[in-house]
Amino acid sequence: MASVTTRPAPIAPGAPRRRRPWRNILIGTSFILPNFLGFALFTLVPVVAAFALAFMDWDSYGTPEWVGLENFQRLWDDESFHVALRNTFYYAGGHIPLTLVASLGLALALNQKLRGVNFFRTAAFFPYITSLVAVAVVWNMLFNPTAGPVNLLLEAVGVDDPPRWVSSTGWAMPAVIITSVWRDMGYYMVLYLAGLQTIPKEYYEAAKVDGANAWQRFWGITLPSLRPTTFFVLVMLTIQSFKVLDLIVVMTGGGPGRSTLVLAQLVYREGIVEGQFGYSSAIALVLFLIVFGVTVTQFRLNERRNAS
Amino acid sequence: MRTAISSVSGHVKIIGVAAALALGVAACGGGGAGAPSAGGGSTTLSVTVWNLAKTPEFTALFQAFEKANPGVTVKPVDILADDYPEKVTTMLAGGDKTDVITMKNVTDYSRYSSRGQLLDITDVAASADTAKLAGLDAFKVGDTYFALPYRQDFWLLYYNKGLLAKAGITLDGAPTWDDYAKYAQQLSSGEGNDKVYGTYHHTWRSVIQAVSAAQTGGDQLGGDYTFFTDQYTMAVGLQKSGAALDFGTATAQQADYRTMFGTGKTAMMPMGTWYISGILESKKKGESDVDWALAPMPQRPGSAEVVTFGSPTAFAVNKRSESADLAKKFVQFAAGKAGAEAIAQVGVVPALQDPAITQAYFALPGMPSDELSKKAFAPDKVVLEMPVSDKTSDVDTILNEEHQLIMVEDKSIADGIRSMNERVTKEVLN
Numbered sequence: 001m002a003s004v005t006t007r008p009a010p011i012a013p014g015a016p017r018r019r020r021p022w023r024n025i026l027i028g029t030s031f032i033l034p035n036f037l038g039f040a041l042f043t044l045v046p047v048v049a050a051f052a053l054a055f056m057d058w059d060s061y062g063t064p065e066w067v068g069l070e071n072f073q074r075l076w077d078d079e080s081f082h083v084a085l086r087n088t089f090y091y092a093g094g095h096i097p098l099t100l101v102a103s104l105g106l107a108l109a110l111n112q113k114l115r116g117v118n119f120f121r122t123a124a125f126f127p128y129i130t131s132l133v134a135v136a137v138v139w140n141m142l143f144n145p146t147a148g149p150v151n152l153l154l155e156a157v158g159v160d161d162p163p164r165w166v167s168s169t170g171w172a173m174p175a176v177i178i179t180s181v182w183r184d185m186g187y188y189m190v191l192y193l194a195g196l197q198t199i200p201k202e203y204y205e206a207a208k209v210d211g212a213n214a215w216q217r218f219w220g221i222t223l224p225s226l227r228p229t230t231f232f233v234l235v236m237l238t239i240q241s242f243k244v245l246d247l248i249v250v251m252t253g254g255g256p257g258r259s260t261l262v263l264a265q266l267v268y269r270e271g272i273v274e275g276q277f278g279y280s281s282a283i284a285l286v287l288f289l290i291v292f293g294v295t296v297t298q299f300r301l302n303e304r305r306n307a308s
Numbered sequence: 309m310r311t312a313i314s315s316v317s318g319h320v321k322i323i324g325v326a327a328a329l330a331l332g333v334a335a336c337g338g339g340g341a342g343a344p345s346a347g348g349g350s351t352t353l354s355v356t357v358w359n360l361a362k363t364p365e366f367t368a369l370f371q372a373f374e375k376a377n378p379g380v381t382v383k384p385v386d387i388l389a390d391d392y393p394e395k396v397t398t399m400l401a402g403g404d405k406t407d408v409i410t411m412k413n414v415t416d417y418s419r420y421s422s423r424g425q426l427l428d429i430t431d432v433a434a435s436a437d438t439a440k441l442a443g444l445d446a447f448k449v450g451d452t453y454f455a456l457p458y459r460q461d462f463w464l465l466y467y468n469k470g471l472l473a474k475a476g477i478t479l480d481g482a483p484t485w486d487d488y489a490k491y492a493q494q495l496s497s498g499e500g501n502d503k504v505y506g507t508y509h510h511t512w513r514s515v516i517q518a519v520s521a522a523q524t525g526g527d528q529l530g531g532d533y534t535f536f537t538d539q540y541t542m543a544v545g546l547q548k549s550g551a552a553l554d555f556g557t558a559t560a561q562q563a564d565y566r567t568m569f570g571t572g573k574t575a576m577m578p579m580g581t582w583y584i585s586g587i588l589e590s591k592k593k594g595e596s597d598v599d600w601a602l603a604p605m606p607q608r609p610g611s612a613e614v615v616t617f618g619s620p621t622a623f624a625v626n627k628r629s630e631s632a633d634l635a636k637k638f639v640q641f642a643a644g645k646a647g648a649e650a651i652a653q654v655g656v657v658p659a660l661q662d663p664a665i666t667q668a669y670f671a672l673p674g675m676p677s678d679e680l681s682k683k684a685f686a687p688d689k690v691v692l693e694m695p696v697s698d699k700t701s702d703v704d705t706i707l708n709e710e711h712q713l714i715m716v717e718d719k720s721i722a723d724g725i726r727s728m729n730e731r732v733t734k735e736v737l738n
Binding site: 059062078079080137140141143144145146147148164165166167168169255256257258269272273274275 | 393394397398401419423424554555556557559560561562701702705709710712713716718731734735
């Protein structure tokens with residue numbers, strides 16, 4: 001074998017031109033193969049298996065039994081699923097726009113030439129690298145309805161009956177959203193900062209010469225130039241929001257009642273806790289389709305905009 | 309022709325190397341999962357446990373068993389207490405071969421046994437002193453046993469002797485719930501950081517629901533929960549008046565019942581007997597200086613006997629165990645007299661009821677010695693905390709969700725109970 005490969009291959013006239021691409025593809029493939037095999041073994045196969053499980057009844061021990069659409073029928077009638085679906089959209093509806101605005105605002109503020117700007121950038125990024133459990137526990141303390149600083153502050157500024165945050169059904173989700181926005185905005189701020197660096201200064205100079213004010217410059221130059229970044233941030237945020245689990249589990253455990261129960265948590269509860277892996281996979285499949293659908297729509301919209 | 313072969317064999321080689329690399333990675337990844345079962349043999353027995361360092365009964369039992377069976381080594385598989393049921397579920401589903409599986413509660417037991425993941429040990433149960441084994445019935449599935457209890461916890465009332473004496477309250481026998489609520493009002497004092505609550509109801513639903521079921525004879529799987537009403541009225545009333553820490557705050561600050569009682573923040577506390585070993589331990593370490601004693605669980609007015617609820621903890625044998633005989637021997641040992649003696653030594657209540665063991669238990673240093681504490685230790689009836697059926701966990705989820713809504717005062721008691729009735733009937737029993 002070794003001798004065969006070391007010998008330069010005699011080139012047959014006419015043939016090599018067609019074979020080259022093949023060869024390149026094979027070599028290229030072989031380079032990504034280790035990574036792809038890992039992905040296939042530990043991600044692709046389980047995902048496909050989970051899709052199949054959605055149409056089966058399986059308690060993790062016996063032989064899976066094909067039940068067709070029964071799991072989905074049950075899903076349709078399951079009130080907890082509807083509650084979790086609504087809550088997931090509620091969370092996404094709050095988390096996505098707020099994080100987007102907060103991170104863009106932060107990036108704009110920290111894009112100025114300020115003394116100690118690096119310190120503030122680091123400070124803004126800090127929540128993102130902090131352990132999520134610590135974040136949740138500390139925010140729970142801040143939101144403590146009777147002795148928490150948030151409510152003490154609200155009372156101090158004259159709010160007589162401040163919200164009971166995580167101990168009330170109405171305010172638990174806003175409390176979770178506030179915490180998650182605080183945690184995530186630093187990360188997306190970094191992406192926006194990077195985006196801001198790519199906007200040529202000449203644009204702003206030209207706009208100033210034409211007499212555009214700050215707001216017009218932001219609206220006419222900054223925002224359109226940031227479109228690729230915004231698109232990326234939006235896609236990432238959407239995916240992240242729909243599969244939220246960890247923060248909610250630590251902060252509220254889905255409660256009080258079912259007021260912060262989200263789909264990913266329901267997947268965990270039905271699958272790992274209750275051992276109904278078929279049903280749990282059905283919920284996961286729905287969650288996947290939602291995320292997939294929203295993301296595809298975003299890509300389509302982005303393409304159309306780019307074309308126009 | 310030749311060109312084609314040589315170039316193809318070149319690719320084969322590259323791909324081969326890549327595949328070997330990938331397989332190597334995969335093999336490393338897979339190695340970990342199989343490891344716990346390796347190195348078995350009949351002289352090593354693996355047992356799943358939770359929080360080994362903070363649950364002294366396990367070490368006590370293992371040492372006693374090793375001493376009684378020379379040559380045998382018990383290997384604990386330590387799991388975080390909060391993740392225990394999920395972790396064990398995953399282990400069993402993945403074909404783990406750990407020999408003995410500890411049944412932390414009866415609900416999980418019913419799941420594992422109905423899935424056929426546990427070994428039938430009816431023969432061991434038949435040979436044990438079953439008449440004296442409290443909580444054994446909970447493990448009977450048809451005519452079969454898949455686990456034997458070694459420990460039986462039940463609920464009683466802990467109280468702070470100093471605070472009660474200061475308020476001029478003396479307990480003799482089980483108080484009624486009305487008396488209990490009245491005492492709680494009298495015992496609460498102070499504001500802010502000095503606040504002392506009359507009593508503390510932990511956030512678990514059992515504090516309200518299991519006790520009403522036990523004392524009224526109500527069925528927690530029945531779909532009609534009006535029998536919870538009195539208990540909720542009492543509990544919500546106490547937290548509204550500030551005599552008990554309110555549920556919302558307790559959840560938000562993840563209140564620890566051990567801290568509440570151990571630091572004298574509350575004068576009374578209904579809680580399970582497992583806390584006895586905890587309080588003995590924290591007093592020994594100097595973390596707490598509370599002067600405590602036990603009283604029977606408060607009762608409904610006119611009750612002739614002391615009724616409380618509890619739940620047994622048991623050992624079962626994994627169906628996939630490779631040393632099932634030794635595992636069975638361990639289960640039998642733990643449920644027997646030697647096992648009971650070993651765990652009573654560390655302040656844990658054994659399932660095996662024996663006057664000699666109870667006496668030894670109260671002789672432990674730090675245990676209260678008054679008559680009422682001893683009386684509290686022998687309730688007339690201990691009802692299983694939650695009945696076992698295939699509906700248990702679904703009902704449990706609903707009752708817990710509605711419990712939270714009532715206790716954070718988002719729903720009135722009547723509304724909360726109405727939606728328990730509706731949801732359990734519609735979503736589970738239908």
